[in-house]
Amino acid sequence: MVTIYALEGCPYCETVSDRLDEADVDYECEWVPALHSGRDEIKRISGQRAVPVLVDEDRGVTMAESENILEYVDRTLA
Structure with a gap:
């Protein structure tokens, strides 16, 4: 199981x-709060x-x- 923790609107994410x-790759996306204090x-x-x-x-x-x-994705998961 692959999980990505991401922020909505983040270009890197x-x-x-x-x-x-x-x-x-099958993965789940967990959205995180915008404020760092909420992470x-x-x-x-x-x-x-x-x-x-x-x-992973x-x-x-x-x-x-x-x-x-x-x-990592290119080397291991692709």
Whole structure:
């Protein structure tokens, strides 16, 4: 199971979602609050409050930073 934590309207989040769609990866999108102070779940999962964050439960991978996520999708999930 792949989950993406994203903020509506975030261009980096949209890029990651688009790449997952292009790679035909089944994933869930969890929308996070706009205010960083409301992102406790993201902080608990990834150690930071920034998005996007990808969680690949099957492989035990949690990562942030859109460029890293895009590379992971291309290398591992595509």
